[in-house]
Amino acid sequence: DIKPGQTEKHVAALLEYYMAEYGSDGKSFDTIAASGVNSASPHAVPTDKKLENGDFLTLDFGATYDGYHSDMTRTIAIGKVTDDMKKMYDAVLFANLDAMKAIRADISGKVADSVARSTLDAWGFGKYFGHGLGHGVGLEIHEAPSASPSSQYTLKEGMILTVEPGAYISGKYGVRTEDMVVVTNDGCRNLTNTTKDLIIID
Template sequence: MINRINAVRKLLNKAALDAIVVINPGNRLYLSGFTGTSGILFIDARRAILLTDFRYREQAAAQAPDYEIITFTGLFTEKLLEFITPSKSYRLACEGDYITYKQFIAIKESLQDITVHPVNEFVEALRLVKDNTEINKIGRAVKIADDAFANILPLIKPGVSEIELALELEFFMRRAGAEKAAFTFIVASGTRSSMPHGVASEKLIKPGELLTMDFGAVYQGYHSDITRTVLIGTSTAKQSEIYRIVLEAQIAALAAVRSGIKASEVDKAARDIIASYGYGENFGHSTGHGLGLNIHENPRLAAKDETILLPGMVVTIEPGIYIPDWGGVRIEDTVVVEENGCQILTRSPKMNLMEIF
């Protein structure tokens, strides 16, 4: 972790800041390796300190060997004053895009003789590009989700509820080594599949319905994200057409991913195809997003995101078409940006609308 600590120090120096307090759990894990639920990092030019409580003293020492471990009770700001010399010229950064306004005011009032400076996406900027260890963990999370999809296919049949399928997906992934589900699973059938975030309900699956499943696993802190749409029975011409359009858009977006391209250009590659078939208004979300220690990270593959993609960024590609009172189709893979393209981590089949009998 020492390289990551030093990277933070370089950012602090560049921004003319003296130190930073890190509260965001994802950033705390990234910078320290500490997985406990109670912990605050303090990093300046000389020291890297992990403040925690008595419960996590031994765990913190084992997981964060590059940090001084200090246990405390009460307000953490009182502890900070033990190793910060109060001065109006002292600039302490806090995560303005994570803490609430109430928390910020509390910190500022507790440290009245110190300038508290909110920063946005400070540590997150370091997390944009994943190293090989991170990519391997994401790959393992993707593999667990792929295996869960293969396991669930024989269980999809008329009369089974959406929530039963969601539970089986989660049970399988936990048995396969996942720490937890990556998010609340979307399992939406029939007309409910027109809802991009139609979480699993008690609805029973019926013959002739589209079924969209969006799920993922967490492995050693890192997330995966996959969406597949299948059909119960034999597809109609329109169902096959919509699926073919979404697949064409997804393949085009995958082909657009490479180092040096803007995130918005990947979005455009998918969006232009869907619009060309007259379904532009039925594709209302971004084409994808970054992921890692959080299920949604930067960059956003959206029309207004001008982020330049770099090798090692991990993003999803997930265009969709959603038609009210009819249904919807989404196809999603997780990929790693490379110099001249991308590595597709997701292996579950998608080339045809899978008909489940």
């Protein structure tokens, strides 16, 4: 249902409509739909900007159900994107995947964050990752534990954590890929059953 020419506000409203249709009690937080230069702001507010060919569109949203929250982000493309944009997308994707490979009970949130940061550094995008890797989700949308350079938490079995590396070039574009995982003794299990292939909308 997302098409070029729609506004960010329209897309955010679509996401909220579909969450309600599929049984959400409400939204976990104010939905983010940020396109083009607005995608370079991690906490952008939907505007009247229209989706244009060549834009990245970052969608960050979550539903509530029975008192619990959820949180996910995907960045998609409106039309064809440049090779540099695709490289950023891939860098963020691999940072997400590498962090999930590292997450398990008894590692620190700081270590989990450092894995994603190292991957982005290797791709040349480390300096564009300006926030922590993730946070706990449950009865609140942001709760313990955290995964960041300053995290003091040790991950434990059963904790729910977001894994949301990103890269943002001010005035140009940004990418974020976010999943929710449950920490296990030998790894983690992804609760976000949505493709991470780059979706291109023509």
